[in-house]
Amino acid sequence: MKRRFIIDAHLDLAMNAIEWNRDLTRPLEEIRLREMHLKDKNDRGRGTVCLPELRKGRVGLVVATQLSRVNAAGGALPGSSWHSPQQAWAMTQAQLAWYREMEALGEMVQIVSLQQLNAHLELWNDETIADDKKPIGYVLSLEGADSLVDVSYLHKAYACGLRAVGLAHFAHGRYAPGTKMEGPLTTQGVELLKEMSKLNLILDVTHLTDEGFTQAMDLYDGPVWASHHNVRKIVPVQRQLTDEQIKLLIEKGAVIGGMLDCWAMDSRFIDTVSDPWQLNIRLENLVDHWDHICQIAGNSRHVAFGTDLDGNFGTEQSPWNMNSIADLQKYEAILSARGYKDEDIDNIFYKNWLRFLRKAWG
Template sequence: MFIFDAHLDLAMNAMEWNRDLTWTVEAIRTSEIGMSDKPDRNKNTVSLQAMRCGNVGLCVATQIARYTKKTNPLPGWKSPQQAWAQTQGQLAWYKAMEDIGEMVQIRNLTELNAHLSLWGTAKEKKPIGYILSLEGADSIVSLDYLEKSYEQGLRAIGPAHYGPGTYAQGTNGEGGIGIKGKALLKEIERLGLILDATHLNDECFWETMKIHNGPVWASHNNCRTLVDHNRQFSDEQIKELIDRKAVIGIALDAWMMAPNWIRGMSTPRGLDVSLHIMIDNIDHICQLAGNVNHVGIGTDLDGGFGTEQCPYDLDTIADLQKIPNMLQQRGYSTEDIENIMHNNFIRFLERTWK
């Protein structure tokens, strides 16, 4: 089944982890044997080849670069200009992948339809379609830079990531969006960008929902009812997104899937973290909505973690093909499953870009 993955940090892996994503997953792992600078070395799950193997033909691919002020303990760049430059390097990598036929940027409905047609008919090697998204807006030096990004193909943006941000407060952050955040939301709406609600802390989430009138989705977010942490959405937040015709992509980071996960100590097998928990999250959103129209796949695979912190029954991203059968076993119809695996996000784009 064709799969739309609404959140992959492909350029981050290429530019910061120094992974050649044109290699196989196995080749990347072999090249990292003996490396210890990051906990997921030799444990990656994503490559462009693995995406093709799993029929993951379309994704939302990120630019990401945090600007950290002196009081912020999180890792990041020392100035917004440096953060901007990092995102430009990531964009250059995407463009280089386009130059060799590995990827193709999708910016509008015409390009989307052409890409879906290609993946539905062509037998030869096909490029991975990507919709460019900015995860955390700290690299937007001023609002003029957001328009520059739009001209470069940016089509979605999450105002915050982890902790305090320039425009909004993210996971574990405190406070609201402030004057700069409100101005950013107006510019997002003017440009017709998709607002990604993922990572907004509760106060910023509800402020944003009150004042923002443009399209909203959540690229990679799970359910707080199942894991009680502010990184997840409460049922009230999920219902708000449903009312706004949003789609929520379910993520595969184990600490978001197991309520008692301890970073660096817990293991997926030890806490029985399998793809069945993804199905639990999907099902919970469907029950809240009363239909299957507001949930999809947003794995965040290789988003700073690998097989040490994702479902134990997933070795590479190609194993997402296990999900349709698991949904069928839960009583979901073929049409339901197609909606979850790709059609919900595609229909969202059709509405937004028409």
């Protein structure tokens, strides 16, 4: 039986390529081998994502990020942090240049319109072409808006294909406070939402504070999604979605991408301390979060993949029964065993994100 197509709505590909110095065109084992003796990051030698593995898993369309924060006060934060907006903007341009190089090689193709989306799906449905010969499609997203020097830069980014924006990431942000923080959007953040609406950009509510989430949902009249979020009822930390937030997202027609970071699936897991195998954290754990959202919605139309794999972590912080992103295909059997029908599995694998994009861009 032909394996299902998959859309993953959150991968930090360019960050891994530029800052981790990973050549994502190469086989995964080769990338891991190159990093065997490196100690600068916790996930060295433990990556799970590269372009060959995406093709192997039929993950043919991804939402790929630019990620670069301003952290003028200093201090360690996950990913790229800079002392000025200009430095942060320059890093996003380096990341964009990497995506352009992947396009030049035929490894990836940027998707910015409904016409391109339909053509890309037609290509991936063409069984006369081997999957390992097909480019990975990507929708460009900005994770945290700090790098936009001012609101006018949003138009520069849009012209380069940016189609989704998250206002916040970690810590204090120029447009909104992020994970582990409290408080509303900044004045600039409110202004940015107005400009985003003019361009019909997708608002990603991931990483917003509770107050910022409510404010953004009230203010924004364009398309909204939660690219990589799990359920607070199961893992009771601020980074997760409350039942009330889930209901608001469902009312907006949003889709919520389930993430495979162990701490976001099981409240027992502690970063850099716990072991997924010892705690028996498996791919199956994510289905508990999906189930919870499906019960609130009354259907399977609002959950999907937003894995965040290799987002500052690797196999040391991923389900123990997953070696690479290609193992997302295991969810067909997992979901079937949990009582999900073929239509539900299609929804989760690709149809929900596809339906969302078609509505947003149609």
